[in-house]
Amino acid sequence: MKQSLRQMITCHWSARRIQRYLDADPSAPLAPGEVARLEAHLAICDTCAKVAEEHRILHKALSRWSGAVVDDDAAVQRLQSFVDSLVEDEQR
C-alpha cells in the first residue's frame, strides 16, 4: 500500500516533467537531480516510459511536417540582398 502510494506520487511528479525533459529547452531546464530522478523512474516504470515514448513519437511525427511548408529560397536571397543594401547605405 505504502509502496504503491509512493509509486503513484513519483509517477505524478514524472508526468509533470517528461515534456520538459524531452524538449530540453534552455528556457525551462530540469535540474540535474530532477533529470537523474526522472531517468531512474523511467527505467523502472512501464507506464511513464510509455508516456515518454508517445511524446517522442508525436514530436517526431510533427517535426516531419516542417518539410511540407515550402521554403522560398528566392525570397530568402532577396531578403539577404536587402540586408546588404541596408548595411551599404549606412556605410556610405
Place this chain on the structure above:
Amino acid sequence: MPAPVGSLTMADGHPQTDRERTRAFRQFVEPEIEVMLRVARSLTGNATDAEDLVQESLIRAFRAVDRFDGRYPRAWLLTILRRTHINMHRRRRPDTIDDWAMIRDARPAFGAAEHPSAEDAWIDSTLNPPLADAVAALDPKFRATLILVDVHDLSYADAAAVLGVPVGTVMSRLSRARDRIRRRLGPSALTPGRFA
C-alpha cells in the same frame, strides 16, 4: 546566459561605432532570415505580405540594433516581427492559419533518405492522417503553439516572442495541445512496439 553575439567588438554588449553596428546587425540577422520568413508566412497568410513584413522588420531592427544587448537575437527579431505585423495589419488577427493550411494540404515530408526507418515509414503511412485530424481539432491558440515548437522547432522563448505571451503560457499551451492529441489518438496509436 549566453554571451552577446558580438561581445568581442562591443562595449557593454551594445555596438559603439558604425562599423560595429553594421557588423553586429549582420551577425544577428543573417542566420535568422529564413525563420523570420517562415514565421512571417504564418502571421500574414501569404508569401508576398510575408516578405514585405520581414523587410519592414529588418529596417526596424537595424534602427534599434544600438539598443540591443546581443542576447537571444532570434527572440529579439521575432518580437520586432510580431510588433511590426501588428502595426502593419492592425485589422488582421495573428494566427498560424497559413501554416496549417499548407501542412494539411501537403504530403508529409519524407526527407532525403531513400530507405526510411520502420518508425518513419509507419509515421508517414499510418500516423499522419489521424494526427492531422487531431491537430485540426485543437483550439487555434494551442495549435499555433504546437506548430511553432514541434513543427518549426522554435524554442519556448522564440515561440513566446512570436505569440506575444510569457514562456510559461507557451509551456502550458504546448502541454495541453500534446496531451489532447495523445488522448484523441488513443493509447494504441503511438505504440513503440510497432517499429520492431
